[in-house]
Amino acid sequence: MTGKPATTLVSTARPRGTGITSVNPPLVRASTFVFDTLAEFERAAKTPFDVPFYGRVGTPTTFAFEEAMAEIEGGHRAIATSSGVSAISATLLAFLKQGDHLLVVDTVYEPVRRFCNRALTRMGVETSFYDPALGAGIADLIRPNTRLIYLESPGSGTFDVQDVPAIVAVAKARGIRTAIDNTWATPLFFRPLDHGVDVSIHAATKYIVGHSDAMLGVITANADSYDDIRRATQDLGACAGIEECNLGLRGLRTLEVRLKRHEATGLKLARWLAERPEVARVLHPALPSCPGHEIWARDFDGAAGLFSIELASRDPEAKRRFIDALQHFRIGFSWGGYESLVLPMHPESRSLPRWQDLGPVVRLQIGLEDADDLQADLEQALGRI
Numbered sequence: 001m002t003g004k005p006a007t008t009l010v011s012t013a014r015p016r017g018t019g020i021t022s023v024n025p026p027l028v029r030a031s032t033f034v035f036d037t038l039a040e041f042e043r044a045a046k047t048p049f050d051v052p053f054y055g056r057v058g059t060p061t062t063f064a065f066e067e068a069m070a071e072i073e074g075g076h077r078a079i080a081t082s083s084g085v086s087a088i089s090a091t092l093l094a095f096l097k098q099g100d101h102l103l104v105v106d107t108v109y110e111p112v113r114r115f116c117n118r119a120l121t122r123m124g125v126e127t128s129f130y131d132p133a134l135g136a137g138i139a140d141l142i143r144p145n146t147r148l149i150y151l152e153s154p155g156s157g158t159f160d161v162q163d164v165p166a167i168v169a170v171a172k173a174r175g176i177r178t179a180i181d182n183t184w185a186t187p188l189f190f191r192p193l194d195h196g197v198d199v200s201i202h203a204a205t206k207y208i209v210g211h212s213d214a215m216l217g218v219i220t221a222n223a224d225s226y227d228d229i230r231r232a233t234q235d236l237g238a239c240a241g242i243e244e245c246n247l248g249l250r251g252l253r254t255l256e257v258r259l260k261r262h263e264a265t266g267l268k269l270a271r272w273l274a275e276r277p278e279v280a281r282v283l284h285p286a287l288p289s290c291p292g293h294e295i296w297a298r299d300f301d302g303a304a305g306l307f308s309i310e311l312a313s314r315d316p317e318a319k320r321r322f323i324d325a326l327q328h329f330r331i332g333f334s335w336g337g338y339e340s341l342v343l344p345m346h347p348e349s350r351s352l353p354r355w356q357d358l359g360p361v362v363r364l365q366i367g368l369e370d371a372d373d374l375q376a377d378l379e380q381a382l383g384r385i
Protein backbone atom coordinates (compact mmCIF):
# COMPACT_ATOMS: atom_id res chain seq x y z
CA MET A 1 0.00 0.00 0.00
CA THR A 2 1.43 3.36 -0.98
CA GLY A 3 1.19 6.47 1.17
CA LYS A 4 2.66 9.89 1.81
CA PRO A 5 6.47 10.30 1.82
CA ALA A 6 6.89 9.73 5.57
CA THR A 7 5.04 6.42 5.21
CA THR A 8 7.03 5.39 2.15
CA LEU A 9 10.30 6.06 3.99
CA VAL A 10 9.25 3.60 6.69
CA SER A 11 7.76 0.88 4.50
CA THR A 12 10.01 0.88 1.42
CA ALA A 13 12.43 -1.98 0.69
CA ARG A 14 10.64 -4.38 3.04
CA PRO A 15 8.87 -6.94 0.87
CA ARG A 16 5.76 -8.85 2.03
CA GLY A 17 4.98 -12.47 1.31
CA THR A 18 8.50 -13.71 2.00
CA GLY A 19 7.71 -15.28 5.37
CA ILE A 20 8.92 -13.99 8.72
CA THR A 21 11.41 -11.22 8.07
CA SER A 22 13.45 -8.74 10.10
CA VAL A 23 12.28 -5.13 10.05
CA ASN A 24 15.61 -4.17 8.49
CA PRO A 25 17.01 -6.12 5.56
CA PRO A 26 20.03 -8.20 6.50
CA LEU A 27 23.41 -6.59 6.02
CA VAL A 28 25.09 -8.69 3.35
CA ARG A 29 28.87 -8.24 3.26
CA ALA A 30 30.16 -9.91 0.16
CA SER A 31 32.59 -9.63 -2.68
CA THR A 32 31.70 -13.11 -3.89
CA PHE A 33 28.46 -15.01 -4.31
CA VAL A 34 28.70 -18.68 -5.19
CA PHE A 35 26.45 -20.66 -7.50
CA ASP A 36 25.78 -24.42 -7.65
CA THR A 37 25.30 -24.69 -11.37
CA LEU A 38 26.57 -22.82 -14.38
CA ALA A 39 22.95 -22.29 -15.44
CA GLU A 40 22.24 -20.37 -12.19
CA PHE A 41 25.40 -18.33 -12.67
CA GLU A 42 24.43 -17.49 -16.25
CA ARG A 43 20.90 -16.53 -15.17
CA ALA A 44 22.31 -14.10 -12.57
CA ALA A 45 24.70 -12.64 -15.15
CA LYS A 46 21.69 -11.49 -17.21
CA THR A 47 20.37 -9.19 -14.43
CA PRO A 48 23.40 -8.47 -12.23
CA PHE A 49 21.86 -5.30 -10.75
CA ASP A 50 18.81 -7.16 -9.44
CA VAL A 51 20.21 -10.36 -7.92
CA PRO A 52 23.46 -11.22 -6.15
CA PHE A 53 26.22 -11.64 -8.73
CA TYR A 54 29.39 -9.85 -7.69
CA GLY A 55 30.00 -7.42 -4.81
CA ARG A 56 31.04 -4.45 -6.94
CA VAL A 57 27.80 -4.74 -8.88
CA GLY A 58 25.76 -4.83 -5.68
CA THR A 59 24.63 -6.98 -2.76
CA PRO A 60 21.09 -7.31 -1.35
CA THR A 61 21.99 -4.44 1.02
CA THR A 62 22.94 -2.21 -1.94
CA PHE A 63 19.77 -3.19 -3.80
CA ALA A 64 17.60 -2.37 -0.77
CA PHE A 65 19.05 1.16 -0.50
CA GLU A 66 18.78 1.70 -4.27
CA GLU A 67 15.19 0.44 -4.33
CA ALA A 68 14.25 2.76 -1.47
CA MET A 69 15.82 5.81 -3.17
CA ALA A 70 14.18 5.07 -6.53
CA GLU A 71 10.79 4.75 -4.85
CA ILE A 72 11.13 7.88 -2.73
CA GLU A 73 12.45 10.03 -5.52
CA GLY A 74 10.12 8.62 -8.17
CA GLY A 75 12.79 7.48 -10.62
CA HIS A 76 13.23 4.44 -12.83
CA ARG A 77 16.18 3.13 -10.81
CA ALA A 78 18.76 4.46 -8.33
CA ILE A 79 22.48 3.72 -8.20
CA ALA A 80 24.54 3.90 -5.01
CA THR A 81 28.12 5.16 -5.30
CA SER A 82 31.11 5.69 -3.02
CA SER A 83 30.50 9.42 -2.41
CA GLY A 84 28.50 12.39 -3.64
CA VAL A 85 31.41 13.48 -5.81
CA SER A 86 31.71 10.03 -7.44
CA ALA A 87 27.97 10.11 -8.19
CA ILE A 88 28.40 13.48 -9.91
CA SER A 89 31.57 12.68 -11.85
CA ALA A 90 30.12 9.33 -13.02
CA THR A 91 27.00 11.12 -14.27
CA LEU A 92 29.04 13.70 -16.18
CA LEU A 93 31.29 11.01 -17.69
CA ALA A 94 28.23 8.95 -18.66
CA PHE A 95 27.03 11.59 -21.11
CA LEU A 96 30.07 13.60 -22.24
CA LYS A 97 32.69 12.87 -24.86
CA GLN A 98 35.50 14.75 -26.58
CA GLY A 99 34.23 17.87 -28.35
CA ASP A 100 31.11 18.25 -26.18
CA HIS A 101 30.05 21.40 -24.35
CA LEU A 102 28.68 21.33 -20.80
CA LEU A 103 26.69 24.01 -18.95
CA VAL A 104 27.23 24.03 -15.17
CA VAL A 105 25.62 26.44 -12.71
CA ASP A 106 28.20 28.82 -11.21
CA THR A 107 26.98 28.07 -7.66
CA VAL A 108 28.03 24.43 -8.10
CA TYR A 109 29.67 22.50 -5.27
CA GLU A 110 33.34 23.49 -5.66
CA PRO A 111 34.87 20.00 -6.20
CA VAL A 112 32.58 19.61 -9.21
CA ARG A 113 34.00 22.80 -10.71
CA ARG A 114 37.47 21.32 -10.24
CA PHE A 115 36.41 18.06 -11.93
CA CYS A 116 35.12 20.03 -14.92
CA ASN A 117 38.18 22.27 -15.13
CA ARG A 118 40.69 19.46 -14.70
CA ALA A 119 39.45 16.02 -15.83
CA LEU A 120 36.84 17.16 -18.35
CA THR A 121 39.15 19.78 -19.89
CA ARG A 122 41.78 17.07 -20.38
CA MET A 123 39.16 14.93 -22.11
CA GLY A 124 38.35 17.76 -24.52
CA VAL A 125 35.01 18.70 -22.94
CA GLU A 126 34.42 22.44 -22.56
CA THR A 127 32.48 23.73 -19.54
CA SER A 128 30.67 27.10 -19.29
CA PHE A 129 29.56 28.20 -15.85
CA TYR A 130 26.18 29.98 -15.98
CA ASP A 131 24.38 32.38 -13.66
CA PRO A 132 21.92 30.61 -11.31
CA ALA A 133 19.46 33.45 -11.96
CA LEU A 134 19.10 32.34 -15.59
CA GLY A 135 15.84 30.57 -16.34
CA ALA A 136 14.70 30.30 -19.94
CA GLY A 137 17.55 32.74 -20.72
CA ILE A 138 19.91 29.78 -20.63
CA ALA A 139 18.87 29.21 -24.25
CA ASP A 140 21.36 31.94 -25.27
CA LEU A 141 24.27 29.87 -23.90
CA ILE A 142 23.42 26.68 -25.76
CA ARG A 143 25.75 25.71 -28.58
CA PRO A 144 25.29 23.03 -31.25
CA ASN A 145 27.56 20.72 -29.20
CA THR A 146 25.95 21.37 -25.79
CA ARG A 147 25.22 17.90 -24.42
CA LEU A 148 24.25 18.41 -20.79
CA ILE A 149 22.93 21.10 -18.44
CA TYR A 150 23.96 20.60 -14.82
CA LEU A 151 21.96 22.27 -12.04
CA GLU A 152 22.27 22.59 -8.29
CA SER A 153 19.34 24.25 -6.55
CA PRO A 154 19.70 25.89 -4.15
CA GLY A 155 23.36 26.30 -5.03
CA SER A 156 26.24 25.76 -2.65
CA GLY A 157 27.21 28.61 -0.33
CA THR A 158 24.81 31.34 -1.43
CA PHE A 159 21.68 29.19 -1.89
CA ASP A 160 20.43 30.82 -5.11
CA VAL A 161 17.33 28.91 -6.20
CA GLN A 162 17.15 27.99 -9.90
CA ASP A 163 14.09 27.99 -12.14
CA VAL A 164 14.30 24.27 -12.83
CA PRO A 165 11.09 23.96 -14.91
CA ALA A 166 12.17 26.83 -17.21
CA ILE A 167 15.63 25.33 -17.78
CA VAL A 168 14.20 21.83 -18.33
CA ALA A 169 11.76 23.20 -20.93
CA VAL A 170 14.65 24.75 -22.88
CA ALA A 171 16.74 21.59 -22.61
CA LYS A 172 13.92 19.28 -23.67
CA ALA A 173 13.11 21.42 -26.72
CA ARG A 174 16.69 20.91 -27.88
CA GLY A 175 17.19 17.30 -26.85
CA ILE A 176 19.73 18.19 -24.15
CA ARG A 177 19.91 16.12 -21.00
CA THR A 178 19.62 17.65 -17.51
CA ALA A 179 21.09 16.53 -14.18
CA ILE A 180 20.66 18.17 -10.79
CA ASP A 181 22.37 18.03 -7.40
CA ASN A 182 19.36 17.67 -5.06
CA THR A 183 21.33 17.16 -1.85
CA TRP A 184 19.97 20.23 -0.02
CA ALA A 185 16.29 19.52 -0.57
CA THR A 186 16.38 15.71 -0.35
CA PRO A 187 13.54 13.89 -2.17
CA LEU A 188 11.18 15.15 0.54
CA PHE A 189 11.41 18.86 -0.28
CA PHE A 190 12.02 18.79 -4.05
CA ARG A 191 11.28 16.15 -6.67
CA PRO A 192 13.41 16.86 -9.75
CA LEU A 193 12.15 13.97 -11.87
CA ASP A 194 8.56 15.20 -11.47
CA HIS A 195 9.81 18.48 -13.01
CA GLY A 196 11.30 16.65 -15.99
CA VAL A 197 14.95 16.55 -14.88
CA ASP A 198 16.58 13.34 -16.18
CA VAL A 199 18.95 12.64 -13.29
CA SER A 200 18.86 13.60 -9.60
CA ILE A 201 22.01 13.23 -7.53
CA HIS A 202 22.51 13.24 -3.77
CA ALA A 203 25.48 13.39 -1.50
CA ALA A 204 23.79 10.85 0.80
CA THR A 205 26.74 11.66 3.08
CA LYS A 206 24.63 14.63 4.20
CA TYR A 207 20.96 14.37 5.30
CA ILE A 208 20.29 10.82 4.09
CA VAL A 209 22.97 9.19 6.24
CA GLY A 210 22.37 12.04 8.67
CA HIS A 211 24.92 11.22 11.35
CA SER A 212 28.28 12.39 9.91
CA ASP A 213 29.64 8.85 9.92
CA ALA A 214 29.68 7.66 6.29
CA MET A 215 30.49 8.73 2.73
CA LEU A 216 27.77 7.77 0.24
CA GLY A 217 26.38 8.99 -3.07
CA VAL A 218 23.23 8.06 -4.93
CA ILE A 219 21.94 8.80 -8.41
CA THR A 220 18.26 8.48 -9.33
CA ALA A 221 17.71 8.32 -13.09
CA ASN A 222 14.79 8.15 -15.46
CA ALA A 223 14.53 5.14 -17.79
CA ASP A 224 16.22 6.98 -20.65
CA SER A 225 19.34 7.88 -18.62
CA TYR A 226 19.72 4.86 -16.38
CA ASP A 227 21.76 2.47 -18.58
CA ASP A 228 24.45 5.02 -19.48
CA ILE A 229 24.96 6.00 -15.83
CA ARG A 230 25.01 2.39 -14.67
CA ARG A 231 27.72 1.64 -17.24
CA ALA A 232 29.75 4.67 -16.10
CA THR A 233 29.61 3.79 -12.39
CA GLN A 234 30.66 0.24 -13.28
CA ASP A 235 33.48 1.44 -15.52
CA LEU A 236 34.78 3.62 -12.68
CA GLY A 237 34.31 0.92 -10.05
CA ALA A 238 32.63 3.60 -7.97
CA CYS A 239 30.57 1.18 -5.90
CA ALA A 240 29.23 2.08 -2.47
CA GLY A 241 30.35 0.17 0.60
CA ILE A 242 27.91 -2.28 2.19
CA GLU A 243 27.98 -0.63 5.62
CA GLU A 244 27.43 2.72 3.96
CA CYS A 245 24.37 1.48 2.03
CA ASN A 246 22.99 0.10 5.27
CA LEU A 247 23.55 3.46 7.00
CA GLY A 248 21.91 5.22 4.05
CA LEU A 249 18.84 3.03 4.26
CA ARG A 250 18.71 3.43 8.03
CA GLY A 251 19.01 7.21 7.64
CA LEU A 252 16.09 7.27 5.22
CA ARG A 253 13.79 5.79 7.88
CA THR A 254 14.14 8.90 10.07
CA LEU A 255 14.80 11.47 7.34
CA GLU A 256 11.40 13.13 7.56
CA VAL A 257 11.41 13.71 11.31
CA ARG A 258 15.02 14.96 11.28
CA LEU A 259 14.48 17.24 8.33
CA LYS A 260 11.37 18.81 9.87
CA ARG A 261 13.40 19.69 12.96
CA HIS A 262 16.35 21.04 10.92
CA GLU A 263 13.79 23.11 8.99
CA ALA A 264 12.00 24.52 12.04
CA THR A 265 15.15 25.49 13.93
CA GLY A 266 16.80 26.78 10.76
CA LEU A 267 13.84 29.04 9.98
CA LYS A 268 13.66 30.37 13.51
CA LEU A 269 17.36 31.26 13.55
CA ALA A 270 17.36 32.62 9.97
CA ARG A 271 14.51 35.01 10.82
CA TRP A 272 16.23 36.07 14.01
CA LEU A 273 19.53 36.64 12.21
CA ALA A 274 17.77 38.76 9.57
CA GLU A 275 16.97 41.32 12.30
CA ARG A 276 20.53 41.59 13.58
CA PRO A 277 22.60 44.66 12.67
CA GLU A 278 25.79 42.54 12.29
CA VAL A 279 24.11 40.60 9.45
CA ALA A 280 23.79 42.28 6.04
CA ARG A 281 21.70 39.53 4.50
CA VAL A 282 20.41 36.05 5.25
CA LEU A 283 20.78 33.66 2.31
CA HIS A 284 18.06 31.17 3.18
CA PRO A 285 15.68 30.11 0.37
CA ALA A 286 12.61 30.55 2.59
CA LEU A 287 13.46 34.24 3.20
CA PRO A 288 12.74 36.93 0.58
CA SER A 289 16.37 38.14 0.91
CA CYS A 290 17.56 34.95 -0.86
CA PRO A 291 17.90 35.08 -4.67
CA GLY A 292 15.20 32.86 -6.17
CA HIS A 293 13.03 32.84 -3.03
CA GLU A 294 9.82 33.07 -5.15
CA ILE A 295 10.91 30.00 -7.11
CA TRP A 296 11.57 28.13 -3.89
CA ALA A 297 8.07 29.05 -2.67
CA ARG A 298 6.58 27.83 -5.96
CA ASP A 299 8.47 24.54 -6.37
CA PHE A 300 9.67 23.27 -2.98
CA ASP A 301 7.81 21.57 -0.12
CA GLY A 302 10.16 22.73 2.61
CA ALA A 303 13.51 24.21 3.55
CA ALA A 304 16.53 22.33 4.84
CA GLY A 305 18.56 23.61 7.80
CA LEU A 306 21.59 24.80 5.83
CA PHE A 307 21.94 28.48 4.92
CA SER A 308 24.40 31.35 4.93
CA ILE A 309 24.67 34.83 6.33
CA GLU A 310 26.48 37.73 4.74
CA LEU A 311 28.15 39.73 7.48
CA ALA A 312 27.76 43.50 7.49
CA SER A 313 31.42 44.07 8.37
CA ARG A 314 33.87 43.53 5.51
CA ASP A 315 36.75 43.28 7.97
CA PRO A 316 38.15 39.72 7.61
CA GLU A 317 38.98 39.74 11.32
CA ALA A 318 35.30 40.28 12.13
CA LYS A 319 34.45 37.00 10.39
CA ARG A 320 37.27 35.26 12.25
CA ARG A 321 36.13 36.60 15.63
CA PHE A 322 32.53 35.49 14.97
CA ILE A 323 33.45 31.96 13.89
CA ASP A 324 36.02 31.43 16.64
CA ALA A 325 33.56 32.59 19.33
CA LEU A 326 30.90 30.01 18.41
CA GLN A 327 30.65 27.08 20.84
CA HIS A 328 27.82 24.82 19.62
CA PHE A 329 28.76 25.41 15.97
CA ARG A 330 32.06 23.64 15.32
CA ILE A 331 34.12 24.42 12.22
CA GLY A 332 33.88 21.56 9.74
CA PHE A 333 33.17 20.42 6.23
CA SER A 334 30.03 18.62 5.27
CA TRP A 335 26.57 19.08 6.78
CA GLY A 336 23.31 17.18 7.18
CA GLY A 337 24.35 15.46 10.39
CA TYR A 338 22.72 15.99 13.79
CA GLU A 339 25.34 18.53 14.90
CA SER A 340 25.57 22.24 14.10
CA LEU A 341 28.51 23.40 11.99
CA VAL A 342 29.95 26.64 10.65
CA LEU A 343 32.15 27.24 7.60
CA PRO A 344 33.38 30.35 5.77
CA MET A 345 32.36 30.40 2.09
CA HIS A 346 34.36 31.83 -0.80
CA PRO A 347 31.94 32.80 -3.58
CA GLU A 348 34.57 35.23 -4.94
CA SER A 349 36.45 32.23 -6.37
CA ARG A 350 33.59 31.39 -8.76
CA SER A 351 33.71 32.08 -12.48
CA LEU A 352 31.28 35.00 -12.88
CA PRO A 353 32.43 38.46 -11.72
CA ARG A 354 29.27 39.33 -9.81
CA TRP A 355 30.21 37.38 -6.67
CA GLN A 356 33.04 39.84 -5.94
CA ASP A 357 30.43 42.28 -4.55
CA LEU A 358 29.43 40.06 -1.64
CA GLY A 359 30.62 40.68 1.91
CA PRO A 360 31.97 37.80 4.03
CA VAL A 361 29.67 34.79 3.66
CA VAL A 362 29.45 32.30 6.51
CA ARG A 363 27.52 29.04 6.16
CA LEU A 364 25.57 27.58 9.07
CA GLN A 365 24.43 23.98 9.33
CA ILE A 366 21.65 23.95 11.89
CA GLY A 367 21.72 20.72 13.86
CA LEU A 368 19.24 19.06 16.18
CA GLU A 369 20.32 20.94 19.32
CA ASP A 370 17.81 23.10 21.17
CA ALA A 371 16.98 26.21 19.12
CA ASP A 372 17.31 28.57 22.11
CA ASP A 373 20.81 27.29 22.87
CA LEU A 374 21.88 27.81 19.26
CA GLN A 375 20.39 31.31 19.22
CA ALA A 376 22.20 32.24 22.43
CA ASP A 377 25.44 30.96 20.92
CA LEU A 378 24.96 33.01 17.74
CA GLU A 379 24.07 36.07 19.82
CA GLN A 380 27.22 35.94 21.96
CA ALA A 381 29.39 35.29 18.88
CA LEU A 382 27.84 38.19 16.92
CA GLY A 383 28.59 40.32 19.96
CA ARG A 384 32.28 39.55 19.51
CA ILE A 385 32.37 41.07 16.03
Ligand SMILES: *Cc1c(COP(=O)(O)O)cnc(C)c1O
Binds near residue numbers: 152184204206
Ligand atom coordinates in the same frame (compact mmCIF):
# COMPACT_ATOMS: atom_id res chain seq x y z
C1 LIG B 1 29.01 17.46 0.10
C2 LIG B 1 28.36 17.73 -1.19
C3 LIG B 1 28.65 16.94 -2.31
C4 LIG B 1 29.71 15.87 -2.30
O1 LIG B 1 29.39 14.79 -1.48
P1 LIG B 1 30.56 13.87 -0.86
O2 LIG B 1 29.79 12.70 -0.34
O3 LIG B 1 31.24 14.69 0.18
O4 LIG B 1 31.47 13.49 -1.99
C5 LIG B 1 27.97 17.20 -3.46
N1 LIG B 1 27.06 18.19 -3.54
C6 LIG B 1 26.77 18.98 -2.51
C7 LIG B 1 25.76 20.05 -2.66
C8 LIG B 1 27.41 18.78 -1.30
O5 LIG B 1 27.16 19.60 -0.27
